[in-house]
Amino acid sequence: MTNAVQDIKSLQLEELGEKLRELGEPSYRSRQIADWLYKRRVESFENMTDLPHKLHGQLAKLFVFDRLKPVRVLGSRDSTRKFLFRLADGNLIESVLIPASAALYGQKSDRRTICISTQVGCAYGCKFCASGLEGFSRNLRANEIVDQIIAVERESGEKIDNVVFMGMGEPLANLQNVMRAIQIINAAWGLGIGARHITVSTSGLAPQVKKLAEESLQIRLAVSLHGATDEVRNQIMPINRRYNIEMLLSACDYYVARKKQRLTFEYILIARVNDADDQANLLAQHARRLSAKVNLIPYNTVEGLEWSRPSRTRQEKFLSILRARGVAATLRHEKGHDINAACGQLRLQTKREDVASSSRRRRHRQDVRVTI
Numbered sequence: 294m295t296n297a298v299q300d301i302k303s304l305q306l307e308e309l310g311e312k313l314r315e316l317g318e319p320s321y322r323s324r325q326i327a328d329w330l331y332k333r334r335v336e337s338f339e340n341m342t343d344l345p346h347k348l349h350g351q352l353a354k355l356f357v358f359d360r361l362k363p364v365r366v367l368g369s370r371d372s373t374r375k376f377l378f379r380l381a382d383g384n385l386i387e388s389v390l391i392p393a394s395a396a397l398y399g400q401k402s403d404r405r406t407i408c409i410s411t412q413v414g415c416a417y418g419c420k421f422c423a424s425g426l427e428g429f430s431r432n433l434r435a436n437e438i439v440d441q442i443i444a445v446e447r448e449s450g451e452k453i454d455n456v457v458f459m460g461m462g463e464p465l466a467n468l469q470n471v472m473r474a475i476q477i478i479n480a481a482w483g484l485g486i487g488a489r490h491i492t493v494s495t496s497g498l499a500p501q502v503k504k505l506a507e508e509s510l511q512i513r514l515a516v517s518l519h520g521a522t523d524e525v526r527n528q529i530m531p532i533n534r535r536y537n538i539e540m541l542l543s544a545c546d547y548y549v550a551r552k553k554q555r556l557t558f559e560y561i562l563i564a565r566v567n568d569a570d571d572q573a574n575l576l577a578q579h580a581r582r583l584s585a586k587v588n589l590i591p592y593n594t595v596e597g598l599e600w601s602r603p604s605r606t607r608q609e610k611f612l613s614i615l616r617a618r619g620v621a622a623t624l625r626h627e628k629g630h631d632i633n634a635a636c637g638q639l640r641l642q643t644k645r646e647d648v649a650s651s652s653r654r655r656r657h658r659q660d661v662r663v664t665i
């Protein structure tokens with residue numbers, strides 16, 4: 294780590310301890326500060342009332358203390374709620390709070406799940422996804438990832454016990470910051486969420502899947518497959534031209550062997566693109582090779598994109614083919630369908646409204662000029 298001003302919530306406990314030692318402080322201070330940050334959740338150094346006054350000033354010189362600002366919240370208490378946050382530099386990101394539901398990624402049901410973002414936008418440009426539509430702006434830093442959980446707990450009053458990295462962005466393209474954040478989310482001195490309740494989702498960055506396999510934490514992996522052949526995947530996911538299905542599956546073989554863990558295939562069902570019987574048969578083959586589970590997700594319509602979800606009968610048929618071949622598969626009934634819950638949709642909508650209202654303002658100014 295450099296000495297440049299960084300956010301205090303990007304640090305591991307040992308790194309914080311090292312900084313404090315350099316300042317001549319006793320070693321128990323790092324625990325004290327972590328407690329203020331992650332347990333009592335204060336939002337300034339001055340509020341850490343049991344620290345010496347002098348240390349407040351020293352910490353404020355070394356670290357920044359950013360906070361996510363809620364811009365919009367959609368949804369109600371007993372359904373999926375979607376939060377749009379503004380970062381310190383003005384960029385917008387979104388997080389989704391999903392109430393208790395059936396087991397999705399192998400964990401027990403009855404959990405409050407948060408779906409968090411890892412990047413502003415996404416560079417991978419999947420054809421069906423709102424996050425990819427406007428390109429990539431930047432990686433999120435570890436504190437901006439951790440802060441989504443803190444901010445959603447603060448805004449909702451709920452305790453989150455399950456984290457999925459399925460919001461905006463490709464987590465494995467920001468692996469260093471994502472792992473740093475996961476360590477803080479998991480640590481007993483941090484947010485204390487068990488590794489098995491943390492799921493990272495990837496669109497298929499095969500070499501990074503292997504890297505993730507080397508991590509010691511037993512976090513879960515979900516792979517967004519969305520097509521069982523290169524032909525279908527190439528059509529909707531540009532990443533497949535770099536790492537084709539066989540490269541991806543063999544990285545998954547490595548992951549499974551190394552971690553001794555079952556992974557999940559995510560498969561969005563898109564009408565007439567990937568919902569044919571032969572795709573289901575091949576998907577079953579891939580899943581059996583890896584003993585993977587399959588989550589089928591009916592496509593969530595994105596404004597401006599032509600894709601749609603198959604009929605309920607087609608969805609059920611696809612599911613039944615998988616099951617008949619002995620694959621553990623579920624068909625997810627998207628809870629947030631009505632509130633643009635798929636990743637990137639709320640942000641896109643808000644940005645479009647901003648653009649629309651500023652062009653309305655511009656038009657209005659022109660009208661005024663004309664009438665003068």
Ligand code: SAH
Pocket residue numbers: 421422423458459460461462463464494495496516517559561590591592593594595635636
């Ligand atoms: N970049 C990672 C994680 C974020 S996307 C990935 O692609 O896995 C999280 C999940 O949301 C992915 O499975 C993605 O394919 C899915 N998704 C994106 N747009 C969607 C939409 N319109 N309807 C349903 N699921 C969508």
Ligand code: SF4
Pocket residue numbers: 415416417418419422423424425460461462463496517636
């Ligand atoms: Fe990026 Fe995932 Fe959306 Fe693809 S699906 S554009 S990888 S966020």
